[in-house]
Amino acid sequence: GAVVSQHPSRVICKSGTSVKIECRSLDFQATTMFWYRQFPKQSLMLMATSNEGSKATYEQGVEKDKFLINHASLTLSTLTVTSAHPEDSSFYICSARDPRQSYEQYFGPGTRLTVT
């Protein structure tokens, strides 16, 4: 099946710094990628939809200036958490849609962010 990678898998940063998370589709071109956030024992909350070559669409309540998304190519989307605070600590997961398979999403392995 299709493979999506995420990097880094774990990151610890200090409050006030910025962190960039990469999401790559390895064997297909993804025109659309999704970014999710998951708190412990809770479901995936969609943060934004990233479309290649255009601005990301953010869900209600998600700060655009805090969570910068760039989908610069058909295989790479990045999420940058700017001026991170401890409350941003979470598990961030990306997924990519394979246009060859309608509506199927392939998930990356996730990134555990801890802000101290």
Next chain:
Amino acid sequence: EDKVVQSPLSLVVHEGDTVTLNCSYEVTNFRSLLWYKQEKKAPTFLFMLTSSGIEKKSGRLSSILDKKELSSILNITATQTGDSAIYLCAVGERSGGSYIPTFGRGTSLIVHP
């Protein structure tokens, strides 16, 4: 109010039992319903359902969609400890030309030996 509701929220069974997980939804432009299994990290895909009444089967797992009732069930027969996981239901809807997925809160399944 949640657009995708899963029940039960948690379930504890013994190996060999059969379980039925439920997912109901309320979306405007339904396109598909997907089931995922999440263990420690990212969810893994189980089924995608788009048509009502057609059962999808994979080993001991099966799922069916009822568009009239706006719901789906996921059945697991002869459960094993390896089935312990969170099972997530997601509904995809079309909104303004885009595909928007919404996840339910999941059902936590624990299978005891």
